[in-house]
Amino acid sequence: MNSQYVSFKKVQKTYDGEQLVVKNFNLDIAEGEFVTMLGPSGSGKTTCLMMLAGFETATNGDIYIDQVAVNNLAPHKRDIGMVFQNYALFPHMTIAENLAFPLKARKMPTDMIEKKVKNILDMVELGHVATRRPGQLSGGQQQRIALARALVFEPKLVLMDEPLGALDKQLREQMQYEIKRLHQKLGITILYVTHDQTEALTMSDRIAVFNEGVVQQLASPTDLYENPENTFVAQFIGENNQLQGSVEEFNSDHCVINIGKEKVKARAVKVTNIGENSTLSIRPENVVLDPEIGKFDNIFQAKTQEVIYHGDHLRLVVELLGNRNFVVKVPSTSSHNLMIGETISLGWSSHDCHALNAVAS
Amino acid sequence: MALPKYCTPMERVGFVGFKVYCTAVLFFLVAPIIIIVPLSFNATPYFSFTEGMLTLDPSAYSLRWYQDMIDNPQWFNALKNSAYIAIAATIISTILGTIAALGLANRKMPFRNAVMALLISPMIVPVIISAAGMYFFYTRFGLSQTYLGIILAHAALGTPFVVITVTATLSGFDHSLVRAGASLGATPVYTFFNVTLPLIRPGVISGGLFAFGTSFDEVVVALFITGAEQRTVPRQMWSGIREQISPTILAVASILILMSVMLLLTLELLRRRNAKLRGLS
């Protein structure tokens, strides 16, 4: 299988000649892979997608599809399916006409077009809406038709620009599953853009986390969640507590970070020098209330500030090592009856505590 | 707008006064136009309601002024000329105006404001100045007293309306649709004719109707650069009013009012269709 089916090489993009929206972007996508570009709005992810589709030109660098440079190839010659954020269904055409559009543009014979349109409508289970116009469809239906239209001409690569952004939560989850199913069934390559981390984590083979025009980390969902490489990724994916300190000692795996008078043991992920500042990152669910002595290498006293009931768990906000907003998730089944202002004991394993680069303040 | 119960008497008086005032203004706007129509059926050559008309006596009404208009070959000829000139001018201004609007839709176009100002200047410049300028220039090139001359002049006067309406339509146009067309493998030309044009068509048509209306109602330039051969309806009316105003003019006016009502209804239909296409209703 071609591991460089799509390839961005040193791509840069600027709109004004001053500010780089995309700084030196490199990415290889294998054939059949589902890659998501995840990041806050304005981070450059959509721009990268648009450059691949051909609607924006890279200011510098090259983009390859199947080993062929496409920089100077007009969008309509690229054979890429695309699902737009607002679906971009043609409002003056019926659903069937919308779906027939790419086939007519390719001058396919009429009977073939009819057959393909019917098949794709069956595939998204919307055969009964063929004669309606997009305005008469619900959001979820429009979304499926947009998906069908991007697939009907059998492209090998499909781009999706926040396709589920306009749907409500329940529908969104349903469509995530649907897209995943189609991806596996058709064996196509998908490049997906979203700012929703849950969406990215559940659907993708690999995720590229974007910030300020730079890929912060490219990894599988599990890796990204469990081994964030820097503070931005740790903050952006899931919830994380942060503690600021300085490095006292470190070897290749482990380190000790000084926070005030206390010493915290952690995994050295991005630590290079003794004495430099570092940010510790610990997920709320990895912190244990009333730890058994000897089971955790980090145990500290904290003072509860807030206790919030969340159904299956309690959410504690405590003051710990100078951080007044340290969050801990405790199972509701816990027997400890928590009071505000109480001093409690918290513990976590140094394996779950990542020492990362310091946040610039 | 109904008044809530807590209103003071003064507020009530003010509210009723406001409604009466607005009704009066609407009456002022519409009555002078509507009143022409019954007057055009006057059996006598006067411009006022006779007693017979007020008592709805059928014999006080007649079609004689309409007959008069039909019998007069000048009116028929003028109508033919007006239609011919207006249609030709509309075609020119609609095509050129739509193409230009496609360029102007790009807000980053170089010299955009200057170009826009130039293109809509025929709408801003007082028509007497346009007419005087055209008179000298068109005469020098042998275009005065020709159909071509008046068609070009009217096309110039009509283009701003096309430019403005089509640019406005394009500003509400979802450009991701063009991108969608390209992503689906359609060439830019195919996309233009199958996606863009059908969607901006209401704007193009209403711009065209404005251009048509402008030409059909234009008298000053026509006075300066047409000869007897190209005499249009407004020119014919103009000389009718200037020389000896006869009730035949009222018959012509009534027909023109009917035309504008139809034009207005067409535009309203277009507007609704446009809104529907965009999924607004």
Added chain:
Amino acid sequence: MHLELTSLPSVVDMQDPLNEDQAKLKQNLQKAERKKRLRSLMLTLPLLAFIMITFVVPIAEMLYRSIDNPLIAKNLPNTVKSLSQWEQQGLPDKEAYNALAEELIRLYQSKSLPPLASRLNIEVAGMRSLMMKTGRKLSTFEQINDYKTAMIKIDKRWNNIEYWGAIKNLSSKFTISYYLAALDFRQNAQGDIVAQPEHRQVYLNLFVKTLGLSALITGLCLLLGYPLAYLLATLPDSKSNLLLILVLLPFWTSLLVRTTSWIVLLQMQGVVNDLLLYVGVISERIQLVHNTFGTVVAMVHILLPFMILPIYSVMKGISPDYFRAARSLGATPTIAFIKAYMPLTMSGVGAGVLLTFILSIGFYITPALVGGRSGQMISNFIAYHMQSSLNWGMASALGGILLLTVLIMFYLFNRIVGINNIKVGN
């Protein structure tokens, strides 16, 4: 399908590449952008060329006429030369008489004297006949030694510095004389700029009157239009759409039809006089049309939609919450309306006022048909000079001043409203 986690250069390479080859980057960007922009400019070129040729160039050429003055310099080159040293104090020397006489003879014989004579007549009344007479008589003489005596003998006026001054004043290829005249000034025999004699002062009053009438019409339109626009904007859509059609009907009705109907309604035997007599407001029929009153009434009617529509479209976009907020904060309806609502409508009022004013200062048809003598405006005088007096330079100069006024208004309009927000119809 297992994929190696690769450490990408982008993750490591955080330095700003702008410093490295910013120039190249900018160049690439400009290339891409320029192509797009040029393509949109290209699309406007056909229409731009069309408007230039059929509209802009004709007007520019007409404006050129307002300063163009070729006749004297071309036809009387020697006279102009011999007058070049003349200080316009006392009569010119003999050489000037000789030069003018010879050139008059030549022009008369080649039959090209009349246009020149007519041009000079615009500056000094009676000069056309003087020139023609002198040319004719001089041509009949066999041999003349002393042209000065001969010319003065033909007509005493050659003893008057006034006529020589006119030739001298117009001797250059370009002239501001039309603009001076359009502002009620003239160049006297000494070449100084002085006010026209009082009985010839027409145009300044005309400009003042045109601006005054336009302001009056604009004010009346605002007074009538603002409340109606408010009603239209606050009614529910189903009702307001119907009323809006009533506003649009006059907008779409032929200007001539509307003007005709006012002539018919307002004339002595017309419906309005009938009605006023019947009600008893007047005891005998009054003149309502072919005067300023008729012009103002008809023009307010014609321009009212241009006031209502921009105000309406702004009002339509104002959320009723502002008014409600003001009410909930304790304002009476009147205070709430004036303090919270009216300031928000000002952009629409600005657009409507400027549009109405621009259209009314250039109005021609209605004043020409219902204005009579007293209701004439600047456009009508331009038409008069174009068609009757054939003083095209004057027509052009008046047109130039009118155009300048309109362009200033339009500039203001552009600053306040923005050229992209012009709408037509609904």
